[in-house]
Amino acid sequence: MLLKNVLWEDSQAHILIQGNLIQKVSREPIDVPASEEVIDCSGKAVIPGFVNSHTHAAMIMLRGINEDLTLYQWLDKVWASEAKMDGEFIYWGTKAACLEMIKSGTTTFNDQYWFPSHARKAAVEMGLRPAVSFIFLDSQDPKMAAMQRIACQKLYEKSLDWGTKSLFTISIHSVYTVTEENILWAADFARDRGLKIHMHLAETAQEDQDCRRLHKGLSPTEYFDALGVFGPDVIAAHCLFLSDKDIQILGDHKVSCVHNINSNLKLASGYQFRFKELQEAGANVCLGTDGAASSNTVDMLEHMKNSAMVQKAWRKDPAALPLNDLLASATVNGAKALGLNSGEIKEGKLADLSLIDLGGTEFISPAPTLANLVYAAHSDVITDVMAGGKWIMRNRVVPNEAEILREARKVLKQI
Ligand SMILES: [Zn+2]
Incomplete structure (x- = not known):
């Protein structure tokens, strides 16, 4: 053609x-x-085509329901809704999200949501290239943690038949939702099989404080680093509360750091994402929409505009995020994060x-x-x-x- x-x-x-x-x-x-x-x-x-480097596609079905809440209040509401979801719900929810993604120019998305086989099927049927994930989220409960390891192994075996039009990743939901035993197990499992590791990192000030309290003063980034989790195969969403030392760690390990501006703004988590410092330190900076339950849209173009505007404003520097860097973060950097020859x-x-x-x-x-x-x-x-x-x-x-x-x-x- x-x-x-x-x-x-x-x-x-x-x-x-x-x-x-x-x-x-x-x-x-x-x-x-x-x-x-x-x-x-x-x-x-x-x-x-845009690469949406962090989303929870089927969350589009919860759009606008839980407004004006903080992240932790919001998570309680969302987890209550999610308890009622099944594969059929995720299949059609993902299709609805794909519809919106296609109409706004996205061709690949890095998803982290329940019933990943159903999400994958929905996306592939619509011609999009999804990366779907097994999510480690055990609420720090050892019994649940053990069950998750068995379920992860099963889904991995199933994913071997998925072909080349989709990717399978391993998610460590966050520092506050996964037992240390499973963080280590999940990272090893992914590395042994060449799978990308997808996580939420340093999303709120609260997460940073709680982590320091529980783990001998370590920030979430320092804690994951101490466990040996970081590498160029890690895709970390949010990365909002980072010290200079954290940025150095993420840069040294060439971690892909995903900026999720709408979600951070709407949940009032913060907005001072240190795009330039992460880039200069050697991290691979990408853009994502997060789920539409918090960002309210999976439109990457809107996220590009908002990311650039907010960078310029808080830094008081109109050159804070040049257009070419912005486009790269929405395309080729995301492809690189997923190991795709694209973007x-x-x-x-x-x-x-x-x-x-x-x-x-x-x-x-x-x-x-x-x-x-x-x-x-x-x-x-x-x-x-x-x-x-x-x-x-x-x-x-x-x-x-x-x-x-x-x-x-x-x-x-x-x-
Ligand atoms: Zn997220």
Whole structure:
């Protein structure tokens, strides 16, 4: 397939796609045999598909229900709702989230939620590339911890049949919800099998204080470091309450640190995410939406804008988060975190991309497309989305949208 006359990094380009890969990107016209599909993309720009590096997709079903609460009050409410969920609920909830993700240009997401097999099935059916997880969360109860190890082993064995269109990760929910025995067990289990480790880290001031009280004055980052958990295979969400020493630890171990601005703002956890310091220390900084029960949207474009605006404001520095770093955190850095050859419009990369309609007022000025996309446009300018060489949205139409909405509403009624 040839995408011709598309705006790429502000000049005209032609992109040849073969199978699931970008075969060629050229400023000169590319000749293809008459049998190849040629799509004229005049009036459109191309960007890499977004990688949402931390979310709980099916939480979209709880959106807006528990407003104006702190994280710990909010978690109590959410855990009560989650106790009633089943696989069917997660399947349709994930489909609803995928619908919103596709419509806002996401092609890969790093999920951490219950019934991961159902979530994976939902995402793969819609053409998205999910990373789903077994979640260690044992409320510090040794009996439950032992049961979780057996369940993790079982799910891992099942995941071996999942093929290449999805990833399986191991989640250590957080420092405050998992026994030390299981933190060590989960990290070893993941490392022995080459699986990524997904966690929440240093999300609130309370978490930092509690951890220091329980673990000889160690911060959550120092505590995980003392247990040998960190490495380039770790994806840590939030990373909001970090000392200089914590940042050094995360940088030295090349941890992927995920900024989740909406969730941090809405739960009033904080907003001084130290993007620049983490990047300079050697960490891989990514963006995620967290679950829509706290962030209220899985739209990465909105998270890009909010991340940049808040960085500029609290640092009193308009250059605090340049557009190219912002785009990298929403695309190629997320791909790197998951070990995917994706996130860039480049020869040999997975063909994960979105087309942007440049016909509206958002793009009327001669500014760089990325500036207008992030600061002026909303995700409805994204017309077409491709994941792994296959269109998953064409002209803003995602297959089976009506069915997804109907079935999601039905399972919501059941709980
Ligand atoms: Zn989260």
